[in-house]
Each structure stands twice: as structure tokens, then as C-alpha cells.
Amino acid sequence: xxxxxTLVSAALRTQMAYRRSFLLxxxxxxxxxxxxxxxxxxxxxxxxxxxxxxxxxxxxFYGVAVICLNVGxxxxxxxxxxxxxxxxxxxxxxxxRPVPVFVQIFARNIKLFRLGKIAQGVVAxxxxxxxxxxDWNALTMLMLGISFVSGIVVFTGLLIATATSSFWTIxxxxxxxxxxxxxxxxxxxxxxxxxxWVRRLFFYVIPVGFVVYFPSLVVLGRExxxxxxxxxxxxxxxxxxxxxxxTCLFWKIGVNHYQSxxx
Amino acid sequence: xxxxLGDAFAGAFLAYVAFTAMAFRRAFAxxxxxxxxxxxxxxxxxxxxxxxGACFTGRESIGTMRMQxxxxxxxxxxxxxxxxxxxxxxxxxxxxxSGQIAVELSRPIDYFLMHMSQRFGVGAYYVLARFTPMMxxxxxxxxxxxxxxxxxxxxxxxxxxxxxxxxxxxxxFLVEVSSFWMESDRGMRGIVQGLSLxxxxxxxxxxxxxxxxxxxxxxxxxxxxxxxxxxxxxxxLDAGATCSAFGMQFAWAAALTLLCRRALARGSRKLxxxxx
Numbered sequence: 148x149x150x151x152x153t154l155v156s157a158a159l160r161t162q163m164a165y166r167r168s169f170l171l172x173x174x175x176x177x178x179x180x181x182x183x184x185x186x187x188x189x190x191x192x193x194x195x196x197x198x199x200x201x202x203x204x205x206x207x208f209y210g211v212a213v214i215c216l217n218v219g220x221x222x223x224x225x226x227x228x229x230x231x232x233x234x235x236x237x238x239x240x241x242x243x244r245p246v247p248v249f250v251q252i253f254a255r256n257i258k259l260f261r262l263g264k265i266a267q268g269v270v271a272x273x274x275x276x277x278x279x280x281x282d283w284n285a286l287t288m289l290m291l292g293i294s295f296v297s298g299i300v301v302f303t304g305l306l307i308a309t310a311t312s313s314f315w316t317i318x319x320x321x322x323x324x325x326x327x328x329x330x331x332x333x334x335x336x337x338x339x340x341x342x343x344w345v346r347r348l349f350f351y352v353i354p355v356g357f358v359v360y361f362p363s364l365v366v367l368g369r370e371x372x373x374x375x376x377x378x379x380x381x382x383x384x385x386x387x388x389x390x391x392x393x394t395c396l397f398w399k400i401g402v403n404h405y406q407s408x409x410x
Numbered sequence: 411x412x413x414x415l416g417d418a419f420a421g422a423f424l425a426y427v428a429f430t431a432m433a434f435r436r437a438f439a440x441x442x443x444x445x446x447x448x449x450x451x452x453x454x455x456x457x458x459x460x461x462x463g464a465c466f467t468g469r470e471s472i473g474t475m476r477m478q479x480x481x482x483x484x485x486x487x488x489x490x491x492x493x494x495x496x497x498x499x500x501x502x503x504x505x506x507x508s509g510q511i512a513v514e515l516s517r518p519i520d521y522f523l524m525h526m527s528q529r530f531g532v533g534a535y536y537v538l539a540r541f542t543p544m545m546x547x548x549x550x551x552x553x554x555x556x557x558x559x560x561x562x563x564x565x566x567x568x569x570x571x572x573x574x575x576x577x578x579x580x581x582x583f584l585v586e587v588s589s590f591w592m593e594s595d596r597g598m599r600g601i602v603q604g605l606s607l608x609x610x611x612x613x614x615x616x617x618x619x620x621x622x623x624x625x626x627x628x629x630x631x632x633x634x635x636x637x638x639x640x641x642x643x644x645x646x647l648d649a650g651a652t653c654s655a656f657g658m659q660f661a662w663a664a665a666l667t668l669l670c671r672r673a674l675a676r677g678s679r680k681l682x683x684x685x686x
Binding site: 168170171172173174175176177178179180181182183185186189190192193194197198259260316318319320321322324325326328329332333335336340341342345 | 443450456461464469592598604613614
């Protein structure tokens with residue numbers, strides 16, 4: 148763990164070395180990260196609600212979804228290079244080192260854009276909580292925590308699975324990314340606005356929708372327009388764990404496949 | 411400077427055509443990546459369409475647009491994403507940082523025109539590989555309605571897309587040319603991308619913007635990337651508005667072109683002075 152932090156702070160310091168360019172880069176990346184939320188605000192200057200969900204409801208879902216995805220991205224940011232590393236043969240170097248492969252990969256890159264996105268998510272969430280009258284008790288606070296932990300776990304798993312697919316074909320990365328970034332797009336809005344096939348895909352197959360939607364309903368104190376019982380929210384950690392286990396298995400299969408194909 | 415641009419172009423016209431053709435053919439090598447990208451594109455189309463469509467429950471129109479128009483807008487703007495590019499690596503940043511730029515600039519070919527030719531070759535590929543399939547998917551899902559108007563609309567559409575692509579590639583060029591002065595172009599890239607998304611009407615239609623924001627967006631070049639084409643398709647502009655909008659699009663294209671060439675000239679001079 149200590150090793151991870153050392154590598155991460157070294158990477159961050161390298162980036163900070165070039166001060167002026169860093170400031171512009173920081174501003175530019177923060178700006179690019181934050182524009183999406185402007186769209187939502189502008190939209191609600193024209194309409195008062197989307198199928199009963201108000202601006203601040205949407206902001207809540209948006210904040211949770213964006214935070215979960217981007218924390219997951221931050222945790223796995225080293226994996227972005229995996230496809231290239233496999234191509235260059237650099238991955239072999241990592242396999243030979245005595246440090247666990249994961250730790251080395253995770254520490255390679257820290258991106259400002261990610262921090263900007265997380266900030267955007269936090270801003271959205273804080274604004275939402277400020278404007279919504281949430282009944283804060285043990286249950287709602289627990290559910291808030293559950294939605295974050297489960298969400299981060301699922302997105303992290305998705306990102307690991309995306310990188311793992313590089314062990315077979317480099318191009319499959321994009322296809323998997325469709326589920327990750329499509330998933331966060333989907334989860335940004337309450338699942339009840341989507342048609343059945345979208346809901347089924349993101350509840351039961353890639354449970355991004357599941358872990359964001361159901362716990363959030365409890366926090367917001369809303370009845371599910373889809374008719375699911377409130378207890379469904381308790382399944383979120385279960386669903387997330389199952390998904391995480393499957394992605395870990397997938398990763399192991401991937402590394403084995405890579406080594407056995409005699410690179 | 412205009413004359414020099416004209417001379418450069420006329421002198422090596424066939425060379426630029428060749429660059430376009432070569433880039434077009436080379437793009438076919440990335441077929442598999444394209445299918446994967448198309449898959450992602452389609453997903454985004456669905457989610458954006460459903461989310462924006464859901465806004466119409468209980469209301470007829472938002473910001474003068476009706477539901478079918480908004481669904482058409484999502485299809486068209488998604489379909490044009492790669493043809494009027496917002497992302498892209500022209501290699502210019504890399505060339506500057508590696509010093510390769512000195513070799514590139516000493517060639518007898520105009521660097522800017524060479525890049526634009528290549529980008530148009532790639533863009534042409536994406537008309538086949540992304541635009542067409544996306545339009546078909548949009549139509550199949552019932553999102554896409556037919557274009558308003560007849561032959562004139564079609565001609566106007568094609569012209570607006572060509573100019574939009576020119577503007578987009580100029581913006582990308584400007585982002586990369588900043589490498590002459592900055593360590594990394596990521597700052598510029600973030601700003602241009604962010605503006606392209608918001609002011610380009612790619613997150614929500616510009617017609618949904620509150621008045622002040624709508625006016626601000628119309629003063630910027632980003633509307634002329636792909637949103638102008640959407641407006642033409644939907645028949646949102648009458649003859650007078652169309653003409654003045656085209657005038658603006660031409661003006662932006664010209665201004666950005668001059669800016670690109672100026673920046674490149676300045677940058678390469680800086681290189682020489684620093685003994686590059």
C-alpha cells in the first residue's frame with residue numbers, strides 16, 4: 148500500500164514540474180470535465196421535470212454515477228496503458244518484477260481529467276443534497292454508502308474487464324468501453340425513464356444501473372415507479388460482489404492466456 | 411497570405427488529392443476498431459435519445475423542438491461525430507516534441523494542406539464507416555425522420571458538413587500547434603473539446619439553451635461544426651437565415667485557416683531561432 152502511494156506521488160510530482168503548462172492543462176481538463184453538467188442545467192431551464200424527476204433528483208443520480216465511475220477510473224488508471232504495453236512487450240517486464248502486477252500498473256498514471264470529473268460529480272451531488280429534503284437517518288446514510296461502494300466496485304470491475312480483453316484483441320477495448328461509458332450515461336438518469344431492454348441490461352448483466360438506482364431510491368425516499376420493493380436496494384452489495392468476482396476470474400484467465408501463448 | 415495559400419495548393423494539387431486518397435485507404439486497415447467504435451456510438455445514440463425523449467412526457471415541445479426533431483437531432487449529431495471530428499491525433503504535437511517537425515517542414519509540400527488532405531481522407535472513410543451505418547440504425551430505431559426540403563437542402567447539408575469538417579480540423583490543428591509553445595497540448599485540447607461539446611450542441615441541442623447562452627453559442631464557431639447541419643436538416647432556418655449562416659461558416663473557416671497558417675509559420679520560426 149505504501150509502495151502504491153510512493154509511486155503515485157512521484158507521478159503527480161512529475162506532472163507538476165512544468166508549472167505554467169500544468170495550470171493551463173488543469174484548467175483545460177477541468178473545463179472539459181465540467182461541461183456536461185452545464186447541459187443538464189440548461190435543459191432544466193426549459194423543463195420542470197422528466198417523468199416526475201426534478202433537476203435535483205437528476206443531479207443526485209448524476210453525481211453518484213459520475214463519482215463512482217471516475218473513482219474507479221482513478222484506481223485503475225494505470226490499466227489504460229495495458230493494450231499498448233502488451234503491444235510493446237512491456238507487460239512482460241512487469242510480470243518478472245517481484246511486486247504484484249496490479250500495484251505496478253495502478254501507479255503509472257494520474258490524470259487531472261479524472262480529478263476534474265470527480266469534482267464535477269461531488270459538486271452535482273452536494274448541490275442535489277442541498278436542494279432536496281432528505282430524511283437523514285441510519286438507513287439513508289447506509290444506503291448512500293452502499294451505493295458508492297457498490298458503484299465503485301462495479302465500475303472498477305468493468306474497467307478491469309475492459310483492459311483484460313486486450314489480452315485477446317487490442318480492439319475489443321472499445322467494445323467493452325461502450326458498456327462502461329454507456330453504463331455511466333445510463334446511470335446518470337433514473338432507470339425508470341428507460342425502456343425495458345436497457346433496464347434489463349444494466350440491472351442484471353452489467354449491474355451499473357442496479358447499484359446506482361435502487362439504493363438512491365431509498366436515500367431520496369421515493370417509491371419505485373417500476374414497482375420494485377424497497378428491499379431490492381439491499382441486494383446492491385451482493386450484485387456488486389458477484390460481478391467483481393467474475394471480473395477477477397476473467398483477469399486471471401487473461402493473464403494465463405497471455406503467458407501460455409508464449410509471447 | 412491568401413495568394414501563397416493559393417499557390418501552394420495549385421502547385422501541388424495532385425499531391426493533395428493523393429494524400430486524401432492514401433489516408434482514405436489507410437483508414438480501412440482499422441476496420442475492426444471501427445466496428446467496435448460504431449458499437450459504442452450506437453449505445454450512446456440510444457441512451458441520449460431515450461433520455462432526451464423522456465423529457466417530452468407531458469409536453470409537446472421544448473425550445474421550439476418537438477420530440478421527433480430532437481430524436482432526429484441525436485441521430486444526426488452522433489452520426490457526424492467522426493466526420494466532423496472533435497478528437498484526433500494529427501501527429502503534429504508528437505512531431506514538435508520529438509523534433510521531427512524540422513524534417514517535416516523542410517519538405518516541398520505545404521504542411522497544413524497536407525494534414526487537411528489526410529484528415530479529409532479519413533473523414534471520407536468515416537462517412538462510409540460511421541455516418542451511414544449510424545443513420546441506418548437511427549432510422550431503424552425510429553429516431554430519424556427524413557430531411558426537410560428537397561435537393562437544395564441536400565446540397566446545403568453537404569456543403570455545411572464539408573465546411574464543418576474543415577473548421578473542426580482547423581481547430582484540432584490549432585490545438586496541436588500550441589505544442590510549439592507549451593509542454594503539452596492537453597490544456598488547449600480540453601478547452602476546445604469542452605467548447606465543442608457545449609457550444610457545438612452535442613450535449614443538448616442549442617435550441618434548449620436559455621436566451622443568453624444561445625446567443626453566446628451562436629457567436630462562436632462551434633455551432634458550425636455539426637449543429638448548423640442539424641438545423642438545415644430539420645428545416646429550422648428560412649432562406650435568409652440560411653444564407654447569413656453560411657456566410658458566417660465561410661468566415662469562420664477562412665479565419666481559422668489563416669490563424670492556423672500564421673501559428674505554424676510563427677512556430678516554425680521559433681524553432682529555427684532556437685536552433686532546432
